[in-house]
Amino acid sequence: MSDNHYQPPRVWTWNQQDGGVWSKTNRPIAGATHxxxxxVGKHPLQLYSMGTPNGQKVTxxxxxxxxxxESGAEYDxxxxxIGEGDQFSSGFVAVNPNSKIPALLDRSVxxxxxxxxxxxxxxxxxxxxxxxxxxxxxxxTEALNWLFWLQGSxxxxxxxFGHFYQYAPVKIEYAIDRFTMEAKRQxxxxxxxxxxxxxxxxxxxxxxDIAIWPxxxxxxxxxxxxxxxxxxAASYQHVMRWARAIADRPAVRRGRIVNRTSGDPGTFLAERxxxxxxxxxxxx
Numbered sequence: 001m002s003d004n005h006y007q008p009p010r011v012w013t014w015n016q017q018d019g020g021v022w023s024k025t026n027r028p029i030a031g032a033t034h035x036x037x038x039x040v041g042k043h044p045l046q047l048y049s050m051g052t053p054n055g056q057k058v059t060x061x062x063x064x065x066x067x068x069x070e071s072g073a074e075y076d077x078x079x080x081x082i083g084e085g086d087q088f089s090s091g092f093v094a095v096n097p098n099s100k101i102p103a104l105l106d107r108s109v110x111x112x113x114x115x116x117x118x119x120x121x122x123x124x125x126x127x128x129x130x131x132x133x134x135x136x137x138x139x140x141t142e143a144l145n146w147l148f149w150l151q152g153s154x155x156x157x158x159x160x161f162g163h164f165y166q167y168a169p170v171k172i173e174y175a176i177d178r179f180t181m182e183a184k185r186q187x188x189x190x191x192x193x194x195x196x197x198x199x200x201x202x203x204x205x206x207x208x209d210i211a212i213w214p215x216x217x218x219x220x221x222x223x224x225x226x227x228x229x230x231x232x233a234a235s236y237q238h239v240m241r242w243a244r245a246i247a248d249r250p251a252v253r254r255g256r257i258v259n260r261t262s263g264d265p266g267t268f269l270a271e272r273x274x275x276x277x278x279x280x281x282x283x284x
Contacts, residue, residue, distance in 0.1 A: 025082045031093060038091035040107075041076025041273050048078050048092060049102035051260030051268070053158065053214035053224065054118040058102045059272070060255030061125055061132070061210050066275070067251040070129045072108060077258050077272040119151040122207040132207050143201040146208035154215045156182045166225045180231070183219075187236045190216060194238035198245075209246055214256070217243035254278045 014028050040046055045062070049055040065073035080086045080101050087099045096103035096116035104115040104124070115124045123144075126133035134140045160179035164172060190212070193200065200208040218224045220233035220243050227233075234240065246252055257278065260268035269281045 024085060025087075027088075030097065030099065031088075032090040033085065033088040034090070036086075036089035036091050038089070038095065038105075039076075039078050041078070043074040043076050043273075044072055044106065044108035045075035046078065046105040046107060047075050047102060047259075048080050048095060048105075049259045050080050050082055051256070051258060052082075052101065053154070053218060054100075055102045055259050056214035056218075056256045057118045057211050058104065058121050058125075059258040060214065060252050061122055061207065063251040063255035063258075063278075064210065064249075065125065065129055065131055068129075068131055070131065073125070073129060075272070079259050079261070079270050081261075117151075119147055119211060122147065122211055126207050132205065132210065134201075134204065134206065139202065139204070143206040143208045146200050147211050150208070150211045150215065153186050157186065157215055157219065161227070162225045165227055165230070184231060187216065187220070187231065187233070187239055190242075191236040191238045194242045199242070209242075213243065213246045213252070217246055221247060254282070257281060 038046075038048060047058060047062070049058060051059070059077060062073050062075050080092060080103075082101060086092060087096075087101060092103065093099055095105055095114045098116060100116070102116075102118055102121060104121050106113045106115065106124075106128075115121050123133070125131075133143055156179060161176075161183040164175040164179055168175070190200070197203065199205050200212055216239065219231065220228055220236060220239055222228035222233070257263075257267055257269050258272045259270065261270050262268055266281055266284060269277060272278060
């Protein structure tokens, strides 16, 4: 175990210079830090986000809805640069008082509805359009079981494993071991579930898959944290099969590039205001 003589102070104080590459995204108080209005585009749905796994959940869902013929799912995706504190603007806080991406404003209803928290957005859109959520009680319940599992589990993968393995300014053996153990337990759970089902919640593609793939699919495919080998991702053969199948869906390929600002050519699009914006990126 790493040599660490740190002892917590009697009263914790915020060290604003500490915390590594994502230190500016968090603070111990809520509310807005500055006045700034959010941009508003022409489509019914206004998304304010960044292409993190949580952001990808919503853009993938919207692209899946459009692919299914739901024209009412047309959207503008505005970039929120969380590293620069855009999420602490007065405009963003009005849409999401928790100051986390993604946040959605549905202007197709009067008054406009705000929807925040990625899982809530997926459920809202699934119910609004009647897609990607089974209608029967058993199927709906199973899909929601896994949606809420993801919402509770992803912080261990991202804020826990991903942070300490990839982003923390100091490598702490105990923290990496602790969260690697949990990440592998979660992958084993998914592997067992997918051994008997083509999709997470059963025979049909649902918001459970759309929620889980940007986290666990991206991890095993080596798209985030650079940890696929470290986690022995290839050993989770059913998760790998599922992750590759989801990655090959055209709507997933489209949605996962939205609100991203870096990567290989054809893999990122800072903002999306029309389908043609994605077409230009994908087709060069």
